[in-house]
Amino acid sequence: MEISLAVWVLFALGLGWLMGSGGFRRLVRRNSKGMPPGYAEGLNFLLNKQPDRAIDLLISMVEMDSETVETHLALGTLFRNQGEVERAIRIHENLIARPALKRGERFQALMNLGLDYQQAGLNDRAVEIFEQLVDESSNHRQPAVDSLLEVYQHEKEWQKALVVLQRWARSGDERTKRLSGHFYCEIAELQIAANDLRGATRSLRHAGTQVPYSPRYLWMQTRLARLRGKTRAALRWINLLIDNCPRHRELVLEELERCYLDGSGPRQFAEKLEQLVTDPQSPPLLVCQALETIERVSGREAAITALGDRATEDDLALVIRLKQSLLLAADKGAEEEVNFYLLLREAYQSLAEQLGGYHCTHCGFEAREYFWRCPGCGEWDSLS
Ligand SMILES: [Zn+2]
Structure with missing residues (x-):
């Protein structure tokens, strides 16, 4: 056969079936001589938008060789990718029920069936299959481990996800460390919520x-x-967080206030805020929030001084211009200085609003609040 059947089916589904191309029907009619009996008929069912009849025909075929297995797999994957997961399950279950299937083909069909179950939300069945593959098939171990992790993260079964990592992931690997860190933090969150502070x-x-x-x-x-x-x-x-993770500084302000006011007091808190406003690494949102807090805690004059000391690295021309105006205004008298301060703070606010919110660098998901794990795609640390 010149072109593999899988390619035929892919072509049929991708171009003919989905777009209703009449030209492809003619092509199939011309090239169907070399196909096993029933295949051309099956393709015609697909072309005529009768996928269930095509699947019935595929399932009823007695002869199975590696090429027909490949076609089953290609078709099953296509159905799953199109969200037609019940059809994918029928195809893959039928394949697995074939006693003549070779070991490698059987594992491949199992992996696909596991993915079907996962997509259908039948997580218990999916887990059973992935665990079997992890134990029995070295070729499918990595994808099966990844799928197990996906299921457990989706179900928030952090302890089970940790067991998978400890057993199967490469320890010391950056991704393993990052995931483990998050899973332990998720467990700690639950323990804090249950007031189990020791745990x-x-x-x-x-x-x-x-x-x-x-x-x-x-x-x-x-x-x-x-x-x-x-x-x-x-x-x-x-303070370790502020020093090591400048990008995440804007998450800490409320907590910082609680810590200082519970401990060393408002003066030290104001000093810390002034230091944060002055530091060019502090993001505009933090600058805005910190200025408001400085005004509240130490008065407007302290806020004016702190902002005046900020080393400008923001790429907003307006802010730079306003800052220069502020410095000039310092010589002209208190009222003008206050007015310029208010303008400058407004400019920072608009900069913070422009940059406000977060988006996932992996899938583009947009959020007003920060998430450690993207609600759109499930990636960790992908919001910026
Ligand atoms: Zn995402």
Whole structure:
């Protein structure tokens, strides 16, 4: 046969069936001589938008060789990708029921059936298949491990996901460490919600062995220390976060206020805020929030000074111009200075609004609040 049947079917579904191309029907009619009996008929059913009759015919075929297996698999995958998962399941279950199937083909059909079940939400069945593949097929181990992790993350079964990582993932690998860190943090979140602070401490200790400087780990240590009444420790953790993860600074302001006001007091808090406003690495959203807090805690004059000291690296011409105006205004008298300060703060606010919100660098999902795991695609740390 000149062209494999799988290619025929792909071509038929992709071009002919979906777009209703009459030209392809003629092509099939001309080239159907070399096909096994029933195949041309099956393709015609597909072309005539009768997929169930085509599947019935495929399933009823007695002869199975590697090429017909390949066609089953290609067709099953196509149905699954089109969301027609029940049809995909019928095809793959039929394949697996064939006693003549070779070992490798059987594993391939099983992997596909597992993916069908997963897509259909039949997670128990999917897990059973993926576990079997992890144990029995070295070729399918990695995709089966990835699929198991996907199912467990979807079901928020963090402990089970950790077991999969510990058993099958390469330890020391960056991705394994990052995932483990998040899974331990997820467990700690649940423990904090259940007021099991000791359990949360244990979980975070594990997370720390994997990702000692990840923003989430430092953030959770801060919260846990404060919940346990250890204010000085909380301050140490939050300062580690501020120093190591400038991109995540805007998440910390409320917590920072609680930590300082519980501990060293409002003066130190104001100093810390002024330092954050001045630091060019602090994002505009943080600058806005910090300015408001400085005004509230130490008065407007302190906010004017802090903003005046900020080393401008923001690429907004308006902000730079306003800042220059502010410096000039400093010589002209208090009222003008205040007016320029208000203008400048407004400019920062509009910059923060322009940059406001987060989007997933993996799938483009947009969110107003920050998520450690993208709700759109399930990727970790992909929001920026
Ligand atoms: Zn995403």
